[in-house]
Amino acid sequence: MSIAKRLASQTAIYGVSSIVGRVLNTLLVPLYTSRFVAAEYGIVTGLFAYVSFLNVLFTYGMETTYFRFANRPGTDRPELYNRVMTLLLLTSALFTAGLALLARPLMSLLALPPGHERYAVWIAFILGLDAVAAIPFARLRLENKARRFAVIRFANILMNVGLNLFFIVFCPDILSGKYLAGLRPLVEQLYDPSIGVGYVFLSNLAASAFTLVLLAPELLAVRFRLNLEPLRPLLRYAYPIMLMGLAGMVNETLDRILLPRWLPEGFYPGRSNLAAVGIYGACYKISILMNLVIQAFRYAAEPFFFAQSNEKNSPHTFALVLKWFTLCCAMLFVGVSINVELVARVFLQRPEYLEGLSVVPVLLLAQLFLGVYWNLSVWFKLTDKAYYGAYIGVAGAVLTIVLNFLLIPIIGYMGSALATLACYFMMAAICWWLGDRHFPVPYPVARLLIWLLVAVGVVAVSWWAPIGEGWxxxxxxxxxxxxxxxxxxxxxxxxLKAL
Known part of the structure; x- marks a missing residue:
């Protein structure tokens, strides 16, 4: 099978879980926006923003580290797996316990009233379980067991979606007498209305636990190996990856943490700051359509890039991959941005959420540049110079914080969206500039920039052309x-035909 066909087929298989599965998960947004007011959805948005940060700390770069060391000549892969898993099991237990004890301070950061601390405890267990599952999933990818990977990930999504439907739709409707009144006594035993949006986190927790059950063969294969000396080179490689991941989370999620604090009270008339977070978070979810494609591509491409690193023609292959990846994402950017009103009818079920639609094209373009950056970052991963990724990420994080500080008080959540776009564009530009000096790849930069400018122009015409409503x-x-x-x-x- 040719390189292109092999990468395409792997991407398609991983897409079963990462695109189809996550689309099902993303389709929960209409459910949340129909059942929860913006202020309630702001709780979900804010807490999951913290989850993104903490998930990086729980895995501290060991997934990419495992890939890198497993592909080195002479590596004993089973022994490497045992050492990495031993370390993650111990640290996950410690981090989960510590986070559960800090539940009250975490909730106060979101300015939530007392009584919601249990949400933070549930999140702590979600993070612990997901961290333990990370390396078994990485092992499946390394061994090209894409179908098993996809089935387990897809099962996780289905269970999460199913439990959300059960607790957020089915149980409240039965208690209100809409249908199946005979099940009311049973539902009263299973469902507590006071938990409210907490069922979003409980559903996620149950799905994470179920995933570990499905990964039992990989987990039972672990042999306890706690020897610090062999772990030192792993940790030296991993910590820049972790710093890069933390900086990436600053760029990706910090806006939803800073927004309720830096947004002047009453900036949006009739809306609380937490409601503004909910509106921004719901509109942000539409831009995740771009991220779904990037994520599916990444699952297949990361082991592919490492495997191709020793091939003579690898720079040409990397350039080809980036070109077609960017063109496909540009078409998605245009399609969603131009037709965002139609997309919003599916995702945003309450009129209050439609107020933030203008941020969607900006965030979609930002996600596109994030995907470009991820492709370009292959150079410092293959040359064992991951600290460059940390430097770039920290630079992006600083820019994100500064721009949010300057723009949020002036233009609200549009300031957060523009800060995200500026950050990812700068990161991609710096990564290309450094990579061209350390690991030259013949990327068609000028050609791709022209295509992106054309795409932005088409979207601008669609938004500002004086066309009436209707058909x-x-x-x-x-x-x-x-x-x-x-x-x-x-x-x-x-x-494309030649490819």
Missing amino acids: GRYGFHALLTLGFVGLVAAVEGRR
Whole structure:
């Protein structure tokens, strides 16, 4: 099988869990926006922003480290697996216990009233269970067991979605007498209305525990190996990855933590700051459609890049991969941004959430540059210079904090969206500039920038053209979308056939 076909087939299989599965998870947003007011959804948005930070600390770069050391010649892979898993099991237990004890301070950071501390305890266990599962999943990817990986991930998503539907829709509807009144006594035993949005976290916790059950063969294969000396090179490689991940989480999620604190009270008339977080978080979820594609690609591409690193023609392969990845994401950016009103009808079920739609194109473009950065970052991972990734991430984090501080009080959550875009663009630019000096790859930078400028221009025309409402507007948007896709196909079609 050719390199391109092999990467495409791996991406397709991982897509079963990461795209199809996460789409199902993303489709919970309409459920949340229909059942919870913006202030309640702000709790979910804020707490999961903290989860993103803490997840990096719980795994501290060991997933990428495991890939790197497992692909070194002469590595005893089973022994490496035992050492990494031993370390993660111990640290996960310690971190989970510590976080559970800090539940009250964590909730006060979100300015939530007392009584919600149990949410933080549940989150602590979610993080611990997910950290333990990270290396078994990495082992499946390393061994090219994409189908087993996809089935387990997909089962996790289905269980999470199913429990959300059960606790947030089914149980409240039965208690209110909408249907199946005969089940009311049973539901009263299983369901506590006072938990409210907490069932979002409980569902996630149950799904994480179920995942470990499905990973039992990989977990039972672990042999306890706690020897610090062999772990030293692993930790030296991992800590820049962890710093890079923390900086990445600053860039990705800090806006939802800073927004309720730096947004002037009453900035949005009739909305609390927590409600503004909920609106921004719901609109941010639409931009995650881009991230779904990036995530599916990443699952397949990370082991692929490491495996190709010793091939003579690898720089040309990396350039080809980035080009087609960027073009595909550009078409997605145009399609969603132009037709965001139609997409919002599915995702945002209450009118109050529609107030934040203007941030969606900005966030989609930001996610696109994040995907470009992830592709470009292959150079410092393959040359064992991961500390460059930490430097770039820290620079991005500083820019994110500064721009949020300056822009949130002036333009609200649009300031957070613009800060995210500026951050990811800068990170991609710096990564390309450094990579061109340390690990030259013939990326078609000028050509890709032209395509991205065309895409932004098409989206700008769709937003600002004086077209009325109704079918005429939708038809105009459809023509713009098809026109951009057709232009890409006409100009790049021959190269695609050659690939």
